[in-house]
Amino acid sequence: MLTVSPTRSAVAAVSDTSQSAAGNRKAGFYRHDLDGLRGxxxxxxxxxxxxxxxxxxxxxxxxxxxxxxxxxxxxxxxxNPASSLSPLPEVVRLVRRLLPALVVVLAGCAVLTVLIQPETRWETFADQSLASLGYYQNWELAGTVADYLRAGESVSPLQHIWSMSVQGQFYVAFLALVFGFAVLFRRRLAGRLRTAFVVLLAGLTAASFVYAIIAHQAQQSTAYYNSFARAWELLLGALAGALVPYVRWPMWLRTAAATVALLAVLSCGALIDGVKQFPGPWALVPVGATLLFILAGANRATGDSLPLPNRLLATRPLVRLGDIAYSLYLWHWPLLIFWLAYSGHAHANFVDGAGVLLISGVLAYLTNRFVEEPLRHRGPTQATAAPVIPWRRRLRRPTMVLGSVIALLGVTLTATAFTWREHVNVARADGKELLTLNPNDYPGARALIDHLRVPALRMRPTVLEAQEDYPPSTRDGCISDFYDTSVITCAYGDRKATRTIALAGGSHAEHWLTALDILGRKHQFRVVTYLKMGCALSTETMPRVMGNNDPYPQCRDWVPKAMAKVIADHPDFVFTTSTRPWNIKPGDVMPGTYVGIWQAFSDNNIPILAMRDTPWLVKDGQPFNPSDCLAKGGDAQSCGIKRSEVLSDRNTTLDFVGQFPLLKPLDMSDAVCRRDICRAVEGNVLVYHDAHHLSATYVRTLTNELGRQMAAATGWW
Structure with a gap:
């Protein structure tokens, strides 16, 4: 997230409370080099x-x-003992500096979302626009990363606002901390107040940094958005503000420090994979470089000139770029995402990217000049060493009309987001009908298997209903989430039956529960679940999350517990998936890390119903959600995937039957895909509820075929 600089009179050199320093602060100077660094x-x-x-x-x-x-x-x-202890003026200044540009950008993104994105994405945009306005977008994204049901979701045009939320939360927390500390200890500590607070600040910085390391190791993808794991970066900046008055370096050392700092900032993105390494220790490179650059220019209060690197960054072009940095940050990411969505490209080439950057720059300039500047300043400020640009002088006094328009725009955005969410909830309330669809009107998989005639009717579930068309275990909380390593068991089917099938593994085993529950009640067997999101039974030493390939240590810890529980319960059969998609070529494969699982079950005389995994839909290396395609106007054929891209010619589980006589392969591929294509809709029923999970409605139509294969494998009916 971008820092938004205080008003020019407020950015005088940081100094202590001595009389001489007070004189320097009164004269003041402005760090144009830091504007350039921001640029x-x-x-x-x-x-x-x-x-x-x-x-x-x-x-x-x-x-x-x-x-x-x-x-x-x-x-x-x-x-400062002589200052006011009211935080209200600071809060007002924050609101005036941060919110207007944000509201304008969100409004523009809302229009582009409606024009470009399918309606399946509008709910997510509504949620994230509310999170952005409320400054909790980082927590919204952290929850999305951890939510396997949304893990395949396309990138949000508001994803970048997570850092603004971190900054906003820091501002509020720091205001409360510093004013609370001043109220409690101003009289007790007197002249030692500042020193005591700096010590407290150093302790909080160290605690946040240690937490960042721990959180990074535990779950880096969520730690990336965690305010507590990011706080040390801002707190180090605040500590630098406390150190500046005491820094007295010779010019050669300041020049060397500024040069090293600038080179570190310029090379960081090329040398460090920040997506994977931040906010852990490697984030010290850009943060430490920033602090070094700040301190390199700290002698200015003594009359020294700035080092050469600082002077270079204080040149007019970079300073002007720094002026529009906040708005440019707000605009560039959503414009990139909307262009990719509109063009259908996975990445921007040089020309496309240049166009995005050019338009972003123009919009940033306009936003800065006509929104940020007029609303940021109440009126003429005290004179500073910085020259006042004429158009800025004319725009010092914000207009009531502009402020009212921005406020009305914010209210409209909020009301629209809540209205759309309510519309979606009403639409999904009709999803209860999915349990009682007429099988003649909605044959689903039976249209493929039995070649039934399909009447021309509206697809069910609809693209909005599909997003919550889950198996019962998800609604009942009977699947461990990403962080939970405990084994949760629930019973379905005929719960009083003596025969038991253990449904074990990840969500791709879970989505068969809809049909297993029906079969269990019909054929008198119990289904007991042993499930964890994204965690197939495997002996892999470091499993990874399918889709983003993040390390998944919680899965590694859960599998032995689940295996021990299943073996101790000794069901009549274990039902689990037996294949996974190749990650290096099209098709699917039975991983070698599954063999140890089959061996453990076989050693304990537990037969295995080994279900071939259903296709994971991918286009151009990205998860492909048929609902999005259908919402854009596509049809069952155009929103499908070639079968050869997602399924191998042969079920590789069959190669292990000789080695494991208790292994009973099941394969429903022909009930999900046609000979040449896996279509988005079959028999008026939407096949997938996202990019890789079958919709519960479609699984219900698979019940007869699954029952036929299970009967042959178990001999129970």
Whole structure:
């Protein structure tokens, strides 16, 4: 997220409370080089996002600068014995600086979402726009990453606002901390107040950094958005604000430090994979470089000139780029995402990317000039060393009309988001009808198997209903989430039956529960679930999450517990998946890490109903959701995937039957896909509810075929 600099009069050199320092603060100077650093950072962020699909470290630079500007300012005011202890003026300034541009960008994104994105994405946009306005977008994204049901979701045009939320939360927390500390200890500590607070700040910084390392190791993908794991980056900036008055380096050392810092910032994105390494220890590179650059220019209060690298960044073009950095950050990412959605490209080429950057720059300039600047300043400020640009002088006093329009726009966005969410809830309430669809009107898989005639009727579930067309175990909380390593068991089918089938593994085993529940009640057997999101039974030492390939240590810890529980319960059969998609070529394969699982069950005389996994739909290397395609106007054929791209010619589970006589292969591929294509809709029923999970409605239509194969495998009916 970008730092938004305080007003020019507020960014005087950070100094202590001595009389001489007070004189320096009154005269003041403005760190134009830090505006230039912000300009370099936004250029790196935008270019790396658009052309390279990588994290540049620029966001971490922004966070550190935010801590320096905001934290340093509060250290000079709230901890000054002569200052007011009211945080209200600071809150008002924050709102005036941050919200107007954000509201304008969100409004623009809302229009583009309706024009470009399918309606299946509108709910997510509504949720994330509310999260952005409420400054909890980072937690919304962290929850999405951890939610396997949404793990295949396309990238959000508002994803980048997570860092703004982290910054906003920091501002509120830091305000409360510093003013609360001042109220409690101003009289007791007197002259030691500032020192005591800096010690507290150092302790909080260390605690956050240690937490970041632990969270990074536990689940990096969620730690990336975690405010507590990111707090140390801002707190280090605030500490730099406390250190600046005491830094007295010779010019040669300042020049060397500034040069090293600038080179580190410029090379960070190329040398470090920030998506995988941040906010862990490697984030010290961009953050440490930022602090080094700040401190390299700290002697200015003594009359020294800035080092050469600092002077270079204080040049007018970079300073102007820094001025529009906040708006440019807001605009560039959604424009990139909308262009990719509109063009159908997986990545932006050089020309496309240049166009996105150019349009982003124009919109950023307009937003800065006509929204940010008029609403940021109440009126003329005190004179500073910085020259006042004429058009800025004319725009110092915000207009009531503009402020009212922005406020009305924010209210409209909020009301529209809540209205659409309510519409979706009403539409999904009709999903209860899915349990009682007429089988003649909605034959689903039976249209493939029995070649039934299919009447021309509306597809069910609809694209909105499909997103929550889950098996009963999901609704009942009978599947462990990504973080839970405990084994949760629930019973379905005929719960009083003496015969038992254990349904074990991940969500691709789980989605067969809809049919197994029906068969269990019909043929008198009990189904007991042993399920964990994204965790197939495997002896892999470090499983990875399918889709984003993140390490999944919780799965590794859960599998032995689940295996021990299943073996101890000794069911009549274990039902689990036996194949996975290849990650290096089209088709599917039985992984070698499944063999140890089959051996363990065989050693304990437990037969295995080994279900070939259903196809994972992928196009151009990205998860492909048929609902999105259908919502854009596609049909069952055009929104399908060639069978050869997702299924091998032969079920490789069959190669292991000789080795494991208790292995009973099941294969429903011909009931999901045609000979040449896996279509989006069969028999008026939507096959998938996302990119790789079968809809519960379609699984119900698979009940007869699954029952036929299970009867042959078990001999029970």
């Amino acid at each position: 370099i950072a936004i250029a790196l962020v935008a270019m790396f996002h658009v052309w390279f699909g990588r994290v540049s470290g620029g966001v971490d630079v922004f966070l550190a600068l935010s801590g320096f500007f905001f934290g340093g300012k509060l250290l000079r005011t709230a901890l």
